[in-house]
Structure formats: C-alpha cells, structure tokens
Amino acid sequence: MQEPYVVTVSSEKGGVGKTTLATNLAIYLKALNEEMPVTLFSFDNHFSVDRMFRLGRTMPKGDMLDLLSGKPVDKILELGEYGVQFIPSSRKLDSVANRIDGCDCLAKILAQSGLKGIVIIDTRPTMDIFTQNALFAADRVIIPVKDTPSLENCRNLYDFFEEQGMSKRPLRLLPCLIDSRVHYDGPFKNAYQLLKGYAINRGYKCLEGFIAKSPKVESLNTNPEGKIYPILTHGRGTNVHLQFAHLARQIFIGAKDNTQRRLETIRLECEQRNLSRDNNFLTRRKHVLPDCLICGRPLVHHNAMEPASYFCITSDHQVAGFLDEACFSSLVFRHCYHTQKRINPADPLVDLFRESALRSYFVLRHADDNTAEAAQSLLFYRFDEEGFEISHKSIPLRKHESRFLHKEPSALFRLASPTLFEEETARKDRFLFIRRINSDFPEEILLDESYARLDAAMQYIGSKLPPASSD
Structure with missing residues (x-):
C-alpha cells in the first residue's frame, strides 16, 4: 500500500492566504478525482477548516491534539463537505509543544496511519515545533508569498531543510494575492513577474502561475452566517477559479509522478531503527x-x-x-x-x-x-x-x-x-x-x-x- 502524498502549506508571514490556499486546494483536488482520498489537517487555530468542512452541527470526533497524543487517526478523522476528510486544530496545542520529541513525530504517526491519497497540512505563521513536524513529513511544500517581506521569510524554511539534511526539492513558492491591476515599467510588468524574478534570483523554485487578489474570493470568508464558502462552488466566474484548477493539476500530477513518498522513506527508516534496536537489546540481554x-x-x-x-x-x-x-x-x-x-x-x-x-x-x-x-x-x-x-x-x-x-x-x-x-x-x-x-x-x-x-x-x-x- 502506497503512503499518502503530503502537501504542506507554510509561510512565516501572516496574511498571505495560506489557509485559503490549503482549504480550497483540498476541494479542487477532490474534484479532479473523486475516488482519491483527500485529507486536510490544520495546526492553525483560526478554525477555518472546521467552519468550511463540518457537516451540520455534528460534534468533533477529535482534533490535532488527539492525533499528536497517540489517538488512532481513524478514530478522529471526519468526512466533511465536498468529500474531504479533515482533522481540525486545537486551542490546547501549545500545552503539548514541550512534550513533542523532535520534528519527526507527525511523520511517524502518518506513516503508520493507513491514510491514502493526498494529505494537505495547514500550518501556523511561525516556525514552531508543529510547523517543523509538518515540513518534515512533506513531499511538497507550497510557500505562498505576496510581497518582498514574505519572500525574505522563505529563508527560514530553506534553512530548516538544510539543518535536517533534507533535500530542498519539495520547496516551491507560489505568488498569492497578486493585484493584477497593478503594472510596472521596466523588465517586470506586474507583481507576479517581480516576485518570481526575485525568487529565481535567490535560488528559489516556483510553481507555475499565481493566485490573484479578488474581492469576490475575499467575500467568501466574511459573511453573516460565519460560514466559509469554497471558490469552486461560489467563485467559478473569477480568474482565481482557473488559477486554483491549474494549481490542483500540478499537485495531482506531482503526486502521480512521485513514486517514492516521504512517509514511505520514514516508515522504512523506523522499521530499520526498530530492528536495530531489537537486535541491540537481544545482544545486551544475552551478554x-x-x-x-x-x-x-x-x-x-x-x-x-x-x-x-x-x-x-x-x-x-x-x-x-x-x-x-x-x-x-x-x-x-x-x-x-x-x-x-x-x-x-x-x-x-x-x-x-x-x-x-x-x-x-x-x-x-x-x-x-x-x-x-x-x-x-x-x-x-x-x-x-x-x-x-x-x-x-x-x-x-x-x-x-x-x-x-x-x-x-x-x-x-x-x-x-x-x-x-x-x-x-x-x-x-x-x-x-x-x-x-x-x-x-x-x-x-x-x-x-x-x-x-x-x-x-x-x-x-x-x-x-x-x-x-x-x-
């Protein structure tokens, strides 16, 4: 059984559309292939995931705190709207931060979870232990950037991969909230070209395309009912709809082409460590x-x-x-x-x-x-x-x-x-x-x-x- 393809959406800069990107990407991926399981986890405690995907007024089965505390995934995973499975964040996550031993805990849990398809992880706008765990487990990391400060913050993500001895190939920047009405004189005609040029100049790789700024899309998150509506169903007439469809196809193709999943590597490493640990124990016991x-x-x-x-x-x-x-x-x-x-x-x-x-x-x-x-x-x-x-x-x-x-x-x-x-x-x-x-x-x-x-x-x-x- 192949391990799931893990996509982590991460940025240390707030206000770059990170959660909007993670939630809508999950829906577009599910629409591309209804037979493919799509699962969404969130470490961000704004509870956008819960508000978008929860069916009716059902009580939560669990949250990310339960997952990190050892509760089996199948006991807390919920099937939400649009066919997306999800586990919401928890307000009590910080209470266990000091008990998380290393940045590989989440990866080990997911490697033994039996999940399939694609897993998307929404992170906090900080490089805390939860974000580090989400990055460590990822086959693809999408880094939304909207301006030069958010581009500069990418350095910390690249540094984390370097410190862990991990390949930086999973890292991809995605210009987001780009105002297409603004044009520049000179070699870069708009904000998208400017950000992409800066990124390439710094040695960063980008996904194809960008996500535009749209008043229509922004209104989907702010309404009297407190409900968050997806772009696929309520923003089909916007350019953002086409941009998300293009992004989802890139991720879907990447998942199909990636035969050596990150979680499979981690699972095999864990099995090898456990075998070595058992052999060491038996050798010492015999002695x-x-x-x-x-x-x-x-x-x-x-x-x-x-x-x-x-x-x-x-x-x-x-x-x-x-x-x-x-x-x-x-x-x-x-x-x-x-x-x-x-x-x-x-x-x-x-x-x-x-x-x-x-x-x-x-x-x-x-x-x-x-x-x-x-x-x-x-x-x-x-x-x-x-x-x-x-x-x-x-x-x-x-x-x-x-x-x-x-x-x-x-x-x-x-x-x-x-x-x-x-x-x-x-x-x-x-x-x-x-x-x-x-x-x-x-x-x-x-x-x-x-x-x-x-x-x-x-x-x-x-x-x-x-x-x-x-x-």
Missing part, C-alpha cells in the same frame, strides 16, 4: 549474567525476568548483570554503615536509602593502596545524578565476613570477584558502575535510549575518578 551477582539467585530466564532493582556493568562493558534489591541494600548497610545485624526490609532506613538511590550512581573500584591479596580493599563511591561526588569510602575486602558466632561468604567479595578480580579482567582502572532501575521492568535498562544514558553517565563519572595506580 548479561543470568544470576544476581551477590546471592546467585537466578534472575534472567530465557523468556522472562525476575524482579531486580539494580543494574551493574564494568567500565569496559565486559561484565554486566542485575542485583537483587535486598542484596545490594544489605551490602551497603553492612560495609558503609557498619550494620552487623541483618537489616529488616521494612526498616525506615531501607525506604530512605531506596528512595535516595533513585537519584544516585554507585561506583566500586580497586583502592590504590593494595599491596597483597590479603590486604586488598575497594573504594565505594556515590554520585548524584549530575555527576557530583556525594561520598566515598575504603572498604576492606575479605572472602568471609564474621557475623556474631559464625562466618559467612562476603557479599562484597561475591560482587567483586566476577567483575573486578577475574584473571582476564584484573586491570586496575576498571570499575563497576551500579544504577537503581525500574524493578517492574528491569530489562528497560537494556533498551538503546536507557543504555545510552547509562553509558554517558558512566563515561562522565569515570572521567572524574582519580587515576588508578599502575603497579
């Missing part, structure tokens, strides 16, 4: 030691994972594993707080440590004063989330720990043995990095985004550790 590195309890099974609250990894990425919460808490209380008795999991101190550990990183490494295996000691560091050292402590390392009348294997030795003291990993500069994780979904730390954040923190904190001695 993780299956048992708790302190008590030896099995945590990682073939198709399942036991609850675990800490993840640890050596600085050279050679050894990684999970730690049971009670095991690590007991280790910290035993060696850092010198608690001889076993700590009760319900103890308020445990809750306090558990809560503060969410905002901490822990590091275990060789101490610099090791002279013999019997006298080995480790340094235990605690850092906050900004990478500032909170504390560090030197801890003697013994194979067994005395506890009242008997000895038991040392939890610290069990943790350090496979991570810091294996024969092939005995480098002094290696350290063990420990982070509290989501116990309900411990494997989340192995996903690309989480793992990258952890690795960046480990590299940063590692750079702040004192250099290890080279015995």
Whole structure:
C-alpha cells in the first residue's frame, strides 16, 4: 500500500492566504478525482477548516491534539463537505509543544496511519515545533508569498531543510494575492513577474502561475452566517477559479509522478531503527549474567525476568548483570554503615536509602593502596545524578565476613570477584558502575535510549575518578 502524498502549506508571514490556499486546494483536488482520498489537517487555530468542512452541527470526533497524543487517526478523522476528510486544530496545542520529541513525530504517526491519497497540512505563521513536524513529513511544500517581506521569510524554511539534511526539492513558492491591476515599467510588468524574478534570483523554485487578489474570493470568508464558502462552488466566474484548477493539476500530477513518498522513506527508516534496536537489546540481554551477582539467585530466564532493582556493568562493558534489591541494600548497610545485624526490609532506613538511590550512581573500584591479596580493599563511591561526588569510602575486602558466632561468604567479595578480580579482567582502572532501575521492568535498562544514558553517565563519572595506580 502506497503512503499518502503530503502537501504542506507554510509561510512565516501572516496574511498571505495560506489557509485559503490549503482549504480550497483540498476541494479542487477532490474534484479532479473523486475516488482519491483527500485529507486536510490544520495546526492553525483560526478554525477555518472546521467552519468550511463540518457537516451540520455534528460534534468533533477529535482534533490535532488527539492525533499528536497517540489517538488512532481513524478514530478522529471526519468526512466533511465536498468529500474531504479533515482533522481540525486545537486551542490546547501549545500545552503539548514541550512534550513533542523532535520534528519527526507527525511523520511517524502518518506513516503508520493507513491514510491514502493526498494529505494537505495547514500550518501556523511561525516556525514552531508543529510547523517543523509538518515540513518534515512533506513531499511538497507550497510557500505562498505576496510581497518582498514574505519572500525574505522563505529563508527560514530553506534553512530548516538544510539543518535536517533534507533535500530542498519539495520547496516551491507560489505568488498569492497578486493585484493584477497593478503594472510596472521596466523588465517586470506586474507583481507576479517581480516576485518570481526575485525568487529565481535567490535560488528559489516556483510553481507555475499565481493566485490573484479578488474581492469576490475575499467575500467568501466574511459573511453573516460565519460560514466559509469554497471558490469552486461560489467563485467559478473569477480568474482565481482557473488559477486554483491549474494549481490542483500540478499537485495531482506531482503526486502521480512521485513514486517514492516521504512517509514511505520514514516508515522504512523506523522499521530499520526498530530492528536495530531489537537486535541491540537481544545482544545486551544475552551478554548479561543470568544470576544476581551477590546471592546467585537466578534472575534472567530465557523468556522472562525476575524482579531486580539494580543494574551493574564494568567500565569496559565486559561484565554486566542485575542485583537483587535486598542484596545490594544489605551490602551497603553492612560495609558503609557498619550494620552487623541483618537489616529488616521494612526498616525506615531501607525506604530512605531506596528512595535516595533513585537519584544516585554507585561506583566500586580497586583502592590504590593494595599491596597483597590479603590486604586488598575497594573504594565505594556515590554520585548524584549530575555527576557530583556525594561520598566515598575504603572498604576492606575479605572472602568471609564474621557475623556474631559464625562466618559467612562476603557479599562484597561475591560482587567483586566476577567483575573486578577475574584473571582476564584484573586491570586496575576498571570499575563497576551500579544504577537503581525500574524493578517492574528491569530489562528497560537494556533498551538503546536507557543504555545510552547509562553509558554517558558512566563515561562522565569515570572521567572524574582519580587515576588508578599502575603497579
């Protein structure tokens, strides 16, 4: 199934006829081929789309806020007048602007939407995150210009494509609201020729023709009923009608000739990224030691994972594993707080440590004063989330720990043995990095985004550790 052909109408200059262009283009395209789905989205909160296309007094099924919030397209898409499907804007769009992660969010949504035909997106007269998303998804960008200031504003659109590493071929200028009654002396006989000459001189490409200024067309947007009427039905006697028909044919032919749609490229890129992400996750999961590195309890099974609250990894990425919460808490209380008795999991101190550990990183490494295996000691560091050292402590390392009348294997030795003291990993500069994780979904730390954040923190904190001695 071919992805839809996306046409974005965008200009940072207000009053250039952007919304009139988007709404009427949708109607003319539908008239060219009634079997072809035509869909109109609007980020502009003037609600012209709603006023032109809504049938009767029906309640909206949704808006662009719902679309960006993850609601399926088919649940909010409405069939409006003239056979055009539409989703109106929302007054609450600005409330989610800070939550939109990047300019590819809309493209990813549309690539999975199942829409066909042609999608037209009306944008705001600003280069905000919503306009950037509409531009990123576009196969064709129509930039209406009516004067030199609006022509100068085109530079920002071209700069955006350059910053994103995207081809500028989709960008096309269209002179709009041209007063055909005005004529000039010199090489440019009218405003259309002047604007087109300026555009070509600046390296911009233009669509064929222009949209003229027409009092008749302007009156279609201003009437006592508050209804907006299309040019196709109420302005057929104007030159603007012929100009829109010519514009629609250009877009229609462009859509037919464009076999490699922008959304298809984005969908394939997403699939490739997801495949790579899945492979990376499986590789990391396979590399993780299956048992708790302190008590030896099995945590990682073939198709399942036991609850675990800490993840640890050596600085050279050679050894990684999970730690049971009670095991690590007991280790910290035993060696850092010198608690001889076993700590009760319900103890308020445990809750306090558990809560503060969410905002901490822990590091275990060789101490610099090791002279013999019997006298080995480790340094235990605690850092906050900004990478500032909170504390560090030197801890003697013994194979067994005395506890009242008997000895038991040392939890610290069990943790350090496979991570810091294996024969092939005995480098002094290696350290063990420990982070509290989501116990309900411990494997989340192995996903690309989480793992990258952890690795960046480990590299940063590692750079702040004192250099290890080279015995």
